Amino acid sequence: xxxxxxxxxxxxxxxxxxxxxxxxxxxxxxxxxxxxxxxxxxxxxxxxxxxxxxxxxxxxxxxxxxxxxxxxxxxxxxxxxxxxxxxxxxxxxxxxxxxxxxxxxxxxxxxxxxxxxxxxxxxxxxxxxxxxxxxxxxxxxxxxxxxxxxxxxxxxxxxxxxxxxxxxxxxxxxxxxxxxxxxxxxxxxxxxxxxxxxxxxxxxxxxxxxxxxxxxxxxxxxxxxxxxxxxxxxxxxxxxxxxxxxxxxxxxxxxxxxxxxxxxxxxxxxxxxxxxxxxxxxxxxxxxxxxxxxxxxxxxxxxxxxxxxxxxxxxxxxxxxxxxxxxxxxxxxxxxxxxxxxx
Amino acid sequence: xxxxxxxxxxxxxxxxxxxxxxxxxxxxxxxxxxxxxxxxxxxxxxxxxxxxxxxxxxxxxxxxxxxxxxxxxxxxxxxxxxxxxxxxxxxxxxxxxxxxxxxxxxxxxxxxxxxxxxxxxxxxxxxxxxxxxxxxxxxxxxxxxxxxxxxxxxxxxxxxxxxxxxxxxxxxxxxxxxxxxxxxxxxxxxxxxxxxxxxxxxxxxxxxxxxxxxxxxxxxxxxxxxxxxxxxxxxxxxxxxxxxxxxxxxxxxxxxxxxxxxxxxxxxxxxxxxxxxxxxxxxxxxxxxxxxxxxxxxxxxxxxxxxxxxxxxxxxxxxxxxxxxxxxxxxxxxxxxxxxxxxxxxxxxxxxxxxxxx
Numbered sequence: 200x201x202x203x204x205x206x207x208x209x210x211x212x213x214x215x216x217x218x219x220x221x222x223x224x225x226x227x228x229x230x231x232x233x234x235x236x237x238x239x240x241x242x243x244x245x246x247x248x249x250x251x252x253x254x255x256x257x258x259x260x261x262x263x264x265x266x267x268x269x270x271x272x273x274x275x276x277x278x279x280x281x282x283x284x285x286x287x288x289x290x291x292x293x294x295x296x297x298x299x300x301x302x303x304x305x306x307x308x309x310x311x312x313x314x315x316x317x318x319x320x321x322x323x324x325x326x327x328x329x330x331x332x333x334x335x336x337x338x339x340x341x342x343x344x345x346x347x348x349x350x351x352x353x354x355x356x357x358x359x360x361x362x363x364x365x366x367x368x369x370x371x372x373x374x375x376x377x378x379x380x381x382x383x384x385x386x387x388x389x390x391x392x393x394x395x396x397x398x399x400x401x402x403x404x405x406x407x408x409x410x411x412x413x414x415x416x417x418x419x420x421x422x423x424x425x426x427x428x429x430x431x432x433x434x435x436x437x438x439x440x441x442x443x444x445x446x447x448x449x450x451x452x453x454x455x456x457x458x459x460x461x462x463x464x465x466x467x468x469x470x471x472x473x474x475x476x477x478x479x480x481x482x483x484x485x486x487x488x489x490x491x492x493x494x495x496x497x498x499x500x501x502x503x504x505x506x507x508x509x510x511x512x513x514x515x516x517x518x519x520x521x522x523x524x525x526x527x528x529x530x531x532x533x534x535x536x537x538x539x540x541x542x
Numbered sequence: 543x544x545x546x547x548x549x550x551x552x553x554x555x556x557x558x559x560x561x562x563x564x565x566x567x568x569x570x571x572x573x574x575x576x577x578x579x580x581x582x583x584x585x586x587x588x589x590x591x592x593x594x595x596x597x598x599x600x601x602x603x604x605x606x607x608x609x610x611x612x613x614x615x616x617x618x619x620x621x622x623x624x625x626x627x628x629x630x631x632x633x634x635x636x637x638x639x640x641x642x643x644x645x646x647x648x649x650x651x652x653x654x655x656x657x658x659x660x661x662x663x664x665x666x667x668x669x670x671x672x673x674x675x676x677x678x679x680x681x682x683x684x685x686x687x688x689x690x691x692x693x694x695x696x697x698x699x700x701x702x703x704x705x706x707x708x709x710x711x712x713x714x715x716x717x718x719x720x721x722x723x724x725x726x727x728x729x730x731x732x733x734x735x736x737x738x739x740x741x742x743x744x745x746x747x748x749x750x751x752x753x754x755x756x757x758x759x760x761x762x763x764x765x766x767x768x769x770x771x772x773x774x775x776x777x778x779x780x781x782x783x784x785x786x787x788x789x790x791x792x793x794x795x796x797x798x799x800x801x802x803x804x805x806x807x808x809x810x811x812x813x814x815x816x817x818x819x820x821x822x823x824x825x826x827x828x829x830x831x832x833x834x835x836x837x838x839x840x841x842x843x844x845x846x847x848x849x850x851x852x853x854x855x856x857x858x859x860x861x862x863x864x865x866x867x868x869x870x871x872x873x874x875x876x877x878x879x880x881x882x883x884x885x886x887x888x889x890x891x892x893x894x895x896x897x898x899x900x
């Protein structure tokens with residue numbers, strides 16, 4: 200991908216000038232900060248300077264991540280519809296038992312908070328198919344992009360670019376195709392089939408939710424697997440070729456075992472992402488038809504923010520449940536990457 | 543990166559595509575090219591279709607089956623009618639062909655008038671008429687939203703959020719990374735563990751309490767509510783720190799000998815040397831902020847403070863969606879990302895491949 204354009208002396212001087220212009224405010228800002236920091240250093244000594252450097256980051260992190268993480272529990276054990284904790288009565292595990300109140304766990308209809316369970320069921324279905332096909336397609340694409348093909352840079356870019364698109368853009372691109380009068384239905388009618396109202400049919404909606412999210416994120420996992428494939432020493436393949444080993448055998452005996460640690464990381468990363476599915480599908484289907492593509496994060500969002508009556512306690516309890524799931528997955532991920540480093 | 547890939551790629555690829563003495567093609571050779579062709583169509587097709595459609599007039603967009611190029615039906619002003627009427631080529635019962643304007647359609651019968659003679663109305667079956675099209679690029683899809691809606695406002699908000707958030711992120715993350723990479727101090731491992739441990743706390747699980755914090759700080763419906771909470775990214779600290787660890791220590795020791803302050807070491811020595819890593823983080827940060835959705839959706843409830851993504855979502859969620867504007871706005875939203883991709887793809891892919899994060 201290296202673009203080797205000849206560098207003209209004119210461009211260089213222009214670039215330098217631009218750089219100088221861009222660097223000027225930076226230099227002024229950091230220069231102004233020099234005096235107070237020098238004073239701090241004299242006051243505290245070099246030994247304490249790392250804490251000063253860490254302070255802004257940790258302060259932001261504490262205020263916007265750690266403090267919320269702690270008060271999430273406080274929200275989940277208090278009731279009422281007030282936002283401020285001091286005005287919320289303590290209710291203990293009521294929110295959790297409300298969420299868990301089910302006639303039968305296999306039937307969301309029988310639950311008191313059926314939307315929560317519907318969200319969980321939809322998420323499980325989504326995660327299962329999305330992760331399975333995501334990993335399959337990423338693997339096939341990575342294997343193909345790893346071959347000696349003409350224009351490999353172009354093909355790699357083609358599979359990667361949707362990763363950078365915003366979820367809203369991704370959803371709108373596909374919504375435009377899948378509408379009742381969209382180009383896909385035009386294609387269907389031109390070969391003599393009936394139009395399909397994709398967003399009215401629950402199964403089709405779920406299919407497209409899975410399809411679109413794979414389309415958008417596949418490039419990311421392909422890239423990780425491609426890096427893994429390229430780390431496999433070429434002499435292994437050369438040796439196999441000397442022995443005249445069949446290609447299928449090379450794949451099962453060399454490629455797959457050596458790629459396994461990367462594959463494991465990809466599976467877990469994809470799981471962590473898939474469990475939190477929200478943006479694309481929310482814009483694409485709005486969770487519909489009915490609640491057919493409503494996932495757990497959308498449940499948290501609507502319960503806490505979008506509904507007429509905002510139920511912060513219930514939303515917080517649901518996010519604690521989600522948090523526990525993600526925590527477990529993260530532990531698995533850490534174990535997987537440790538195995539990768541060891542292997 | 544490019545070089546190592548070609549080298550190792552030749553080893554593997556050469557083995558895979560080797561054909562002994564002109565032996566027949568392996569099925570994977572054919573599969574590769576079929577897969578790549580289909581793949582490219584599937585990846586680029588939808589985006590191209592969006593871009594093409596965004597230049598069509600509302601009448602052109604309503605056509606079914608849709609046309610590939612922005613062809614719009616010609617509409618003409620007829621005396622006695624307020625709105626311009628669509629023009630059709632109609633095959634009359636006697637076999638003659640006339641150009642008529644359609645007044646309205648009732649079931650399978652269309653009521654038409656001759657533009658030259660607007661008084662008499664002619665009823666024809668709809669099957670006998672065919673729209674007259676012309677090639678017309680609807681630039682107004684792009685220009686109108688700028689004047690009529692808050693679109694310019696959204697664009698402005700998105701740019702402010704992206705730029706300010708990226709600057710704040712780069713500053714505080716590089717400071718933290720410097721602290722963690724250069725010094726040996728008490729609690730360093732604890733902080734590092736903390737950073738790695740929180741790498742995986744997504745906004746989705748702290749939505750409600752983070753909203754409370756932002757409310758308490760009086761930041762709801764301000765752009766600060768979007769900018770500040772995501773500024774301290776563990777990903778950024780991690781990425782920069784790993785890079786700074788590779789810098790030679792002698793440089794720093796030499797600077798200390800010359801009585802440089804720690805702050806000067808940070809911004810005059812370490813920061814310029816870490817520019818490659820900072821560039822990667824800057825690109826990531828721009829992408830994160832430009833594309834951010836869930837959190838802005840929660841904290842921005844007033845149209846004046848909407849970012850592009852939120853504005854676009856509100857616009858496409860309206861009861862009567864004005865697709866010609868939505869499509870054009872989507873293309874505009876896509877452009878910065880396309881530019882970043884076109885020029886900086888190498889940085890992004892290297893960044894992802896080396897950190898496993900995005």
